Amino acid sequence: MFENLQDKLNKAIKTLKGQGRITEINVAATIKEVRRALTDADVNYKVAKDITDRIRDKALDRKVLISVEPGQLFVKIVQEELTELMGGEAQSINIKGDPAVILIAGLQGSGKTTFSGKLASYLKKQGRNVLLVADDIYRPAAIDQLKVLGEQVGVEVYSEPENKNAVEIAQNAISQARKTGKKVVIVDTAGRLAVDEAMMREIEAVKRAINPTETLFVVDSMTGQDAVNTAKTFNDRLNFDGVVLTKLDGDARGGAALSIKTVVNKPIKFISTGEKMEALDVFYPDRMASRILG
Numbered sequence: 590m591f592e593n594l595q596d597k598l599n600k601a602i603k604t605l606k607g608q609g610r611i612t613e614i615n616v617a618a619t620i621k622e623v624r625r626a627l628t629d630a631d632v633n634y635k636v637a638k639d640i641t642d643r644i645r646d647k648a649l650d651r652k653v654l655i656s657v658e659p660g661q662l663f664v665k666i667v668q669e670e671l672t673e674l675m676g677g678e679a680q681s682i683n684i685k686g687d688p689a690v691i692l693i694a695g696l697q698g699s700g701k702t703t704f705s706g707k708l709a710s711y712l713k714k715q716g717r718n719v720l721l722v723a724d725d726i727y728r729p730a731a732i733d734q735l736k737v738l739g740e741q742v743g744v745e746v747y748s749e750p751e752n753k754n755a756v757e758i759a760q761n762a763i764s765q766a767r768k769t770g771k772k773v774v775i776v777d778t779a780g781r782l783a784v785d786e787a788m789m790r791e792i793e794a795v796k797r798a799i800n801p802t803e804t805l806f807v808v809d810s811m812t813g814q815d816a817v818n819t820a821k822t823f824n825d826r827l828n829f830d831g832v833v834l835t836k837l838d839g840d841a842r843g844g845a846a847l848s849i850k851t852v853v854n855k856p857i858k859f860i861s862t863g864e865k866m867e868a869l870d871v872f873y874p875d876r877m878a879s880r881i882l883g
C-alpha cells in the first residue's frame with residue numbers, strides 16, 4: 590500500500606538528514622520534492638500545494654528547536670500535516686436507532702457488496718443483530734453475491750428478486766427488521782459503471798424514503814483523482830456521512846486517501862484492503878500517516 594509515495598517521501602526527507610539545522614535554503618529543496626512526491630501520487634495539486642506550504646512554515650517556525658535532528662523534526666511535521674489532511678481524529682459510524690439504517694452507495698465495481706458483507710460481519714462481531722438488504726433491481730447476480738457473503742458471515746440477507754422498486758424493497762426490509770428484532774439494516778444499492786442521472790435519482794429516492802442513520806459512499810482508491818471527483822458528485826447529490834476507500838491493497842500511490850477529505854469535506858471512515866471478509870479496518874488518519882512515512 591502506498592509504496593511509491595512512501596519511497597519518494599522518504600527520499601525527499603533524507604536530504605535534510607545529516608544537516609545541522611533547518612534553513613530556508615535546505616527546506617525549500619525538500620519541500621519541492623515532497624510536493625512532487627504528492628502530485629506524483631495523484632494528490633490534487635491544490636491540496637499538495639497547501640499542505641507543503643504549511644509544512645514549510647512549520648519547519649521554519651520550529652527551526653529554533655536545534656536539539657532535535659532536522660530530519661526527525663521534519664518527519665514529525667509531515668506526519669502531523671498528513672494526519673490533519675486525512676481528517677485528524679478517526680470518525681466512527683452512527684449506529685443508533687431501532688433499527689439503525691446504513692445506506693451503501695457507489696459505482697458498480699467499487700466494492701460496495703464486498704464492503705456490505707464486511708460491515709455486517711464487523712457489526713455482528715460487536716454483538717449486533719444485522720440484516721443485509723440486496724437493493725439492486727438490475728443485476729440478479731448482485732443479489733446472489735450478497736447472499737453468498739451473508740451466508741459466509743452468518744448474516745441474514747433480505748431480497749425481493751421480482752420487485753423492481755428499490756424504494757419499496759428498502760422500506761419492506763426495514764419493516765421486516767423491526768418485526769424480527771434486527772438492530773442494524775445495511776442497504777446495498779445498485780451502482781452503474783459511471784455516474785448517471787437514473788442511478789442518482791434512484792438512490793436519492795431510497796435515501797429520502799428510508800432516512801438512514803448513516804450513508805456511506807464506497808470508492809475504489811486505485812482510481813485516484815477520479816475517485817475524488819466521483820465522491821464530489823455523489824456528495825453533492827446525497828450529502829453522505831462518510832467514505833469507504835476500497836482496494837488499498839493495490840494502491841501504490843495514495844492520492845485518493847490524501848485528497849478526499851479536503852476536497853469533499855467528509856471523513857474516510859473505513860478502509861478495505863482485500864477481498865476477504867476480514868480485510869476491513871476503521872480508518873485512523875494518524876496511523877495511515879505513520880504508515881505512509883514508513
Ligand code: GDP
Binds near residue numbers: 697700836863
Ligand atoms: P460492487 O459492484 O460495488 O458491489 O463491487 P464488488 O463488491 O462486487 O467488488 C468488485 C470486485 O472488487 C470484486 O471482485 C471484489 O472481490 C473486489 N474487491 C472489493 N474490495 C476489495 C479490496 O479491498 N481489495 C481488493 N483487492 N479487491 C476488492
